[in-house]
Amino acid sequence: MCFIDYLFNMWSTGGELFTGLYSDYWGRDAAIFRTMNRMAHLRTEPDSERLLKEPKFVGSYMIPDNEDHDDNKVYFFFTEKAVEAETSTHAIYTRVGRVCVNDMGGQRMLVNKWSTFLKTRLVCSVPGRNGIDTHFDELEDVFLLQTRDNKNPVIFGLFNTTSNIFRGYAICVYHMASVRAAFNGPYAHKEGPEYHWALYEGKVPYPRPGSCASKVNGGLYTTTKDYPDEAVHFARSHPLMYQPIKPVHKRPILVKTDGKYNLKQIAVDRVEAEDGQYDVLFIGTDNGIVLKVITIYNQETELMEEVILEELQVFKVNCVTGCTKRLKSVFLQNSTCYTSHIGSSSNLIIYGIFFQQQLYVGTESVVAQVKFHQCDMYGTACADCCLARDPYCAWDGISCSRYYPTGMQAKRRFRRQDVRHGNAAQQCFGQQFIGEVLEKTEERLVYGIEYNSTLLECTPRTLQAKVIWFVQRAHETRKEEVKTDDRIIKMDLGLLFLKLHRLDAGTYFCQTVEHSIVHTVRKITLEIVEEERVDEMFSKDYEEEIPHKMPCPMQSNIPQVSKPWYKEFLQLIGYSNFQRVEEYCEKVWCTDKKRKKLKISPSKWKYANPQEKKARIRPEHYRLPRNTADS
Structure with missing residues (x-):
């Protein structure tokens, strides 16, 4: 099992428990321990800043180097204050620490202490001009993606920056070959307090400090207690390696600096696609959202393309307390079964068994199960399915469905999928591409009151699509692109008018553009109700007593004394649209569900600032539409 928390980290192998934690109440004595079973209890030396300096443990794993189990090592991932940093005394570095599983400590020095502990820096940075890189130095989470070779998993690290200038996150990928090369490389060395850290060029004793007592290392020593004092002393004074571990492609695969999310957890699934x-x-965030992302490396430009497939709102805001559940853990497993820590509540640790094709997300008190893929949400056309670029999904000739590697899917169904390029025109030739399914446009009618705000809602089917708004004014045949300014704002959810003008009336077209595919998603007719006519209607309406006015039509078997009050809106837009307006008002104000909750109360919907009309219309004359009262 593997238990991960901010100050607590453990790994169990062969009955031995390896733990990284603070052992005292005040959080000053940080150490890596080995306890339980047959081997001697070991720990790092106390009060040794060269070994651990205010660390934050993040993850630990046992990763074998070869078939010799005596050569197995446990790797710890943590951040700490950097002793070798010369630019700032408060610099934070991410480290990978390593100990041998069969370490027994020294015979005359480092008794019951680690004699094989080594560490090096884990680098995640964006190359900059003149060799100045932007570093992401604080590790948030780490994930090991197992491959067919258990000796060479792929390491994914989620980092944030400690910079005071900006806030950002990055994900870097590392191969075990780079990790082993760093630990097999030169040691870092510093003679005295006035000397700089440099490459150690002196003689390295035998057996190599940090190596395990195993057959692959010569077999001369069966335990570290037999190591010469020279080798043990060198390991004690040179725990830091000179060469850092650098990521694949020498850069992150993903960088987020927009401040939209705080990234906290990561889990990775390797998928076979058509290409x-x-x-x-x-990627788990601190506001209950999980991002589903793929990155594509372009060898020609040496750049990474980020494709956000989904933004999964796993936990919503608690309306009672106003708090959002914070994600503690994000786990998945694509093999048969996997047990791991999900979250904790007080002193209770929650564990789960995870099966294939499921993602589990946990907070302090809740665990949620999420599907890896939801192919049906990408629409019912080949182009929509292809543009989604989801490696889990493909167009099978009938629908957007789960993609299976060759041999696992019925041969009678062909597949259309292009994750790398999303070329729908080529993949969907002859399919439902420019047919009626893709061209079907949703139409809506929206009424807005002059000088009030309104939102024309429209969201694209894929997060990569670019949204462009066009408007066609009344009595005009041509369309023109909507120009945004301080009054009209283009948002993720649609087009927001902060203050409506009469000239805003017209038909608005929400178009998405992606890989040269243009699709009109929604057609919205916006009609503006003039402010003066609203004043006239409300003044006339309240000359009669409220009890005699019914806000919604009465049941058919009960005679009506007067016509429903909302029909007076007909005089605002003209009787020619009687049926359309009546259907609209019935839908908005007079549903059976809202009829039970109806309350006559002062309205705030009419004006963005009710105080502006205080002198002209008394507050008690405002009428509140029922959908506003319930919201």
Whole structure:
């Protein structure tokens, strides 16, 4: 099992428990322990800043180097204050620490202490001009993606920056070959307090400090207690390696600096697609959202393309307390079974068994199960399915469905999928591409009151699509692109008018553009109700007593004394649209569900600032539409 928390980290192998924690109440004595079973209890030396300096433990794993189990090592991932940093005394570095599983400590020095502990820096940075890189130095989470070779898993690290200038996150990928090369490389060395850290060029004793007592290392020593004092002393004074571990492609695969999310957890699934292999990243945020992302490396430009497949709102805001559940853990497993820590509540630790094709997300008190893929949400056309670029999904000739590697899917159904390029025109030739399914446009009618705000809602089917708004004014045949300014704002949810003008009336077209595919998603007719006519209607309406006015039509078997009050809106827009307006008002104000909750109360819907009309219309004359009262 593997238990991960901010100050607590453990790994169990062969009955031995390896733990990274603070052992005292005040949080000053940080150490890596080995306890339980047959081996001697070991720990790092106390009060040794060269070994651990205010660390935050993040993850730990046992990763074998070869078939010799005596050479197995446990790797710890943590952040700490950097002793070798010369630019700032408060610099934070991410480290990978390593100990041998069969370490027994020294015979005359480092008794019951680790004699094989080594550490090096884990680098995640964006190359900059003049060799100045932007570093992401604080590790938030780490994930090991197992491959067919258990000796060479792929390491994914989620980092944030400690910079005071900006806030950002990055994900870097590392191969075990780079990790082993760093630990097999030169040691870092510093003679005295006035000397700089440099490459150690002196003689390295035998057996190599940090190596395990195993057959692959010569077999001369069966335990570290037999190591010469020279080797043990060197390991004690040189725990830091000179060469850092650098990521694949020498840069992050994903960088987020927009401030939209705070990224906290990561899990990765490797997927076989029609055009290759992709790593799907599931990234947990601190506001209950999980991002489903793939990244595509372009060898010609040496750049990474980020494709956000989904934004999964797993936990919503608690309306009672106003708090959002914070994600503690994000786990998945694509093999048969996997047990791991999900979250904790007080002193209770929650564990789960996870099966294939499921993602589990946990907070302090809740665990949610999420599907890896929801192919049917990408629409009912080949182009929509292809443009989604989801490696889990493909167009099978009938619908957007789960993609299976060759041999696992019925041969009678052909597949259309292009994750790398999303070329719908080529993939969907002759399919439901420019047919009636894709061209079907949703139409809506929206009424807005002059000088009030309104939102014309429209969201694209894929997060990569670019949204362009066009408007066609009354009595005009041509369309023109909507120009945004301080009054008209284009948002993720649609087009927001902060203050409506009469000239805003017209038909609005929400178009999405992606890979040269243009699709009109929604057609919205916006009609503006003039402010003066609203004043006249409300003044006339309240000359009669409220009890004699019914806000909604009465049941058919009960005679009506007067016509429903909302029909007076007909005089605002003209009787020619009687049927359309009546259907609209029935839908908005007079549903059976809202009829039970109806309350006559002062309205605030009429004006953005009710105080502006205080002198002209008394507050008690405002009428509140029922959908506003319930919201």
